[in-house]
Amino acid sequence: MELVATREAGLAKLREFVPRAGRAYAAERNLDRGLDDRTNVSGLSPWVRHRLVTERDIVESVLQRHSLDAASKFVQEVYWRTYWKGWLELRPSVWARYAASVEPAFAGLTAAELTNFEAAVTGTTGIDGFDAWATELVATGYLHNHARMWFASIWIFTLRLPWQLGADFFMRHLLDGDPASNTLSWRWVGGLQTVGKTYLATPQNIESATGGRFRPRGLATHAIALDEDSPAPAPIAAPQQGPIPGGRIALLLHEDDASVESLAPLLETSGAQVVAVAAPRSAESRSILSASSGLSGQRVDSSAEALPTSSLVASFTGGALADGLSRAGNHFAAEASALDGFDASDVLPWLRSHNVTALVTPYAPVGPVRDRLDRLSVDLAAEGITLSRVLRTWDSHAWPHAARGFFSFRERIPALVREQQLEGSRG
Ligand SMILES: Cc1cc2nc3c(=O)[nH]c(=O)nc-3n(C[C@H](O)[C@H](O)[C@H](O)COP(=O)(O)OP(=O)(O)OC[C@H]3O[C@@H](n4cnc5c(N)ncnc54)[C@H](O)[C@@H]3O)c2cc1C
Incomplete structure (x- = not known):
């Protein structure tokens, strides 16, 4: 079913999800139950991608219903989006480097790699789960967060394809395709973002988080971090609001x-x-x-x-x-x-x-x-x-704190929520 790209439709989806944004979300968000049951996640990403619904709208509505403590996991996920955007804002050359590397990565595929690439994007690799996610992505424009992680891990470590081409495939098909969240998540899976730390998809994890729907065989058993010519640069200063003309x-x-x-x-x-x-x-x-x-x-x-x-x-x-x-x-x-x-x-x-x-x-x-x-x-x-x-104050307040890892950013979330005056209206 095609989604309606209006603020009104996004706000209706938000209202419908808010009751589930508390402890239920924290307990169940990692499960990918398939297309027929997405009630454990919000599905709001296409609307927030375009700021049809803003991050502020989302957190404000959730905190009218739940305490920050009860909804901390969901609020953190919304702030992951803000964090990735801030991180890239402070290191724009990481985007420029990615953008410049996609075409050469495609042009440099060997004949065997091109065959693998075509099988991957058409969902015909024969890898259980992976093919279903490729098909689901093309058909719906959405994948559960864990399916994205497994897909990227299998793309990089089992199919041994360049990560940039997987990231670009996502950007062609994800309704929420976002330069920061997508590029930096692919880098994270490949071990470039948190240097040396990779994400390895395992058959056991896929089987348990998909309720037994998939159990792929032949996946890579090691994920050795990718490397790049030069590490991510030191952060530059966060942007500030300039004068607005009258x-x-x-x-x-x-x-x-x-x-x-x-x-x-x-x-x-x-x-x-x-x-x-x-x-x-x-x-x-x-x-x-x-x-x-x-x-x-x-x-x-x-x-x-x-x-x-x-x-x-x-x-x-x-x-x-x-x-x-x-x-x-x-x-x-x-x-x-x-x-x-x-x-x-x-x-x-x-x-x-x-x-x-x-x-x-x-x-x-x-x-x-x-x-x-x-x-x-x-x-x-x-x-x-x-x-x-x-510049929205949501961004100008948060981005300066995105210079380091998410865990130090996460400590700032209660203060950021207070600065935006989002708490306390719970009735
Ligand atoms: C390889 C890979 C690529 C990704 N590419 C994108 C992308 O292009 N665009 C995108 O918006 N997200 C991306 N994500 C992050 C995440 O998968 C999606 O934001 C999430 O699945 C959207 O579904 P939802 O709205 O139901 O999320 P919910 O679980 O309901 O979360 C609520 C909101 O929080 C934000 N959020 C949740 N998880 C993350 C996360 N890990 N990183 C950043 N923001 C998050 C989203 O705005 C989301 O709408 C990617 C993750 C991976 C592993």
């Missing part, structure tokens, strides 16, 4: 944040008046191989079916942008336009038609949207137009 502005929403109306209070403090809103299309750029124009020749022909971004992803992302645009247009009583892309040739005519020289956009974390906004910013500056980014 007066007439245009607002650009994008797939990383489709709830610009909740930025209104921040805009009001600078006296900004939103006269136009727009959203550029962008889902194709999420996967490096899908966005690539440099792949050509027989190699691609033979794998062509596996490479485009899935129609489910394109449709969910398109729906999220359409919903965000319509809500923003109504909220600001401004004309709402869909743009073909992020290039200055897409954006400038729209700005000129509204006679605006200040463009504001929600802050896009490290990833493809950010790369495009950075290029747009340079091109607009040459035309005398400023691009300003609005």
Whole structure:
């Protein structure tokens, strides 16, 4: 069943899940019971990916029903997302290095590896479980967290395929495909993220966590950490909110944040008046191989079916942008336009038609949207137009603490929750 990419549908899913976000989630979240029973997890990731529903919406609703103690596991999982985003924000070169490595990894596959790759992405390896997860991912755009871990581990250590190609396969098909959570989780499984520590999928764990549905044979019994040319760099400073222009502005929403109306209070403090809103299309750029124009020749022909971004992803992302645009247009009583892309040739005519020289956009974390906004910013500056980014306090408060491992970040969660004033409204 296709999911509805609107804030309203996401909030309905959140309301339905909240009663199960306490101790029941902590006890059962690791079980992958299959497609017919996902009640032990929230399934909210596609909506939060686009901030149709924000992390704040989720934690606030959960803490109206449960104490932080009872819901600590679920709240921590939501903060894992924030942590991965912060970690990558402080080390943008890790994304750049990944993005630059995907095409060479594909081009460098030997004939035998290409055969393995095609079997992996079409779910025809013969490995119990793995084939079902590949098929489920392509058919639904979702996998349980443990299925993602097992899949990545088998991809890297049993099929011995480059991790970057598995990460890109996920980005082509996951409705929640996210540059930080996905790239860094694949790195974590392969032993690059926590240096030397790998994740090994075992038949016993798969069998017990899937209620006996799968028991693969022939899996790797050792997971020796991958290595890379240079280790992750030292963290840079976390981003800070720059000045927001006052007066007439245009607002650009994008797939990383489709709830610009909740930025209104921040805009009001600078006296900004939103006269136009727009959203550029962008889902194709999420996967490096899908966005690539440099792949050509027989190699691609033979794998062509596996490479485009899935129609489910394109449709969910398109729906999220359409919903965000319509809500923003109504909220600001401004004309709402869909743009073909992020290039200055897409954006400038729209700005000129509204006679605006200040463009504001929600802050896009490290990833493809950010790369495009950075290029747009340079091109607009040459035309005398400023691009300003609005950073949510959720991110600006949390990201500075993501310089080290998750366990030190986790200690900060109660303080972060207090700063956001999310607790205490339990009735
Ligand atoms: C190899 C691999 C790749 C992954 N790729 C992505 C990705 O592209 N996008 C993505 O959103 N998540 C990714 N995850 C993390 C996690 O699997 C999903 O966020 C989670 O399964 C989403 O399902 P849910 O909404 O039912 O989660 P729930 O268990 O209900 O958790 C609630 C929310 O917390 C966040 N969350 C939960 N677990 C994690 C986690 N381990 N890391 C980060 N955030 C988490 C999500 O926003 C999720 O919606 C990946 C994990 C692995 C191991």
